[in-house]
Amino acid sequence: MSNPLHRTRVKICGLTRPEDVDAAVAAGADALGFVLWPGSKRAIDEARLAELAARVPAFVTRVGLFVDQEASLIERASAHLDLLQFHGDESPAFCASFTRPWLKALRMRDDLDLHAMAEAYQGAQALLLDAYRPDMPGGTGKTFDWSRIPANLAKPVILAGGLTPANVAQAIRAVRPFAVDVSGGVERAPGIKDPHRIDDFLRQVFLAQSTDFLDKT
Ligand SMILES: O=C(O)c1ccccc1NCC(=O)[C@H](O)[C@H](O)COP(=O)(O)O
Numbered sequence: 001m002s003n004p005l006h007r008t009r010v011k012i013c014g015l016t017r018p019e020d021v022d023a024a025v026a027a028g029a030d031a032l033g034f035v036l037w038p039g040s041k042r043a044i045d046e047a048r049l050a051e052l053a054a055r056v057p058a059f060v061t062r063v064g065l066f067v068d069q070e071a072s073l074i075e076r077a078s079a080h081l082d083l084l085q086f087h088g089d090e091s092p093a094f095c096a097s098f099t100r101p102w103l104k105a106l107r108m109r110d111d112l113d114l115h116a117m118a119e120a121y122q123g124a125q126a127l128l129l130d131a132y133r134p135d136m137p138g139g140t141g142k143t144f145d146w147s148r149i150p151a152n153l154a155k156p157v158i159l160a161g162g163l164t165p166a167n168v169a170q171a172i173r174a175v176r177p178f179a180v181d182v183s184g185g186v187e188r189a190p191g192i193k194d195p196h197r198i199d200d201f202l203r204q205v206f207l208a209q210s211t212d213f214l215d216k217t
Contacts, residue, residue: 008172008209009179010202011063011158014042014139016191021055023195027202030179031061033085036077037069040139041190042183046077053080063103066090067137074098085128087137096123103158107132108144118154126178127153131161141184143167146174165200169208180205 012024013033024032034049035042044052053062064081066074068088075098078084084102086095095102104121105128106112118127129149131142143162156178159171164185171180184190186197 008205010205011179011181013181014183016042016044018055020193021052023198025060027198031063033063033065035065037067049080092121092123101125103128105130114153126156126158128158128160139183149175165204168204172208
């Protein structure tokens with residue numbers, strides 16, 4: 001994103017509690033992520049999704065996270081979601097088979113060819129890039145080498161993986177992503193967000209792009 005007027009969008013992920021949804025909305029988050037994969041410490045079930053999604057106001061995007069799950073579950077959950085985020089080995093055709101726009105999450109394993117993935121998943125709204133750990137499909141709390149992200153990728157980038165209030169400004173300057181995505185960096189414990197850290201994260205994003213704007217105009 002080379003436009004100095006671009007506002008880096010923020011997604012707060014792994015929300016499990018009403019008060020955390022409210023805190024993220026109040027802080028100015030653009031999108032909220034709900035993990036529907038039962039293997040996660042941040043997993044919620046469909047009833048909880050319905051409850052949390054109903055609190056989200058207009059113009060804030062409700063994103064559901066899935067890892068190689070049944071189409072029937074994704075279809076039911078879609079009633080409460082604006083966007084789907086796929087973290088497993090889902091094919092492009094599977095991702096595109098629902099009534100919602102979607103993101104493909106990619107873990108930055110050493111041999112990952114991002115240009116090839118952008119081509120394969122060209123139906124995605126964006127690629128969410130996260131750290132690779134063989135035993136975890138997401139939410140690792142780890143950063144990766146941001147210099148591996150090519151500037152000319154054919155899809156918008158959502159930068160994830162180990163972002164915190166302390167490093168998000170540096171990440172934005174290094175990568176210039178469409179959006180940043182955080183989970184562990186704004187938590188007190190897995191699935192339990194800290195409203196002060198959420199505020200601080202949003203503030204750091206705002207400051208990073210404000211100084212960038214002033215530098216360029
Ligand atoms: O959070 C999880 O437990 C999880 C489990 C399975 C798939 C995805 C999952 N989380 C994805 C994310 O929350 C985002 O990729 C996140 O921004 C990165 O997490 P973190 O490094 O903790 O900020």
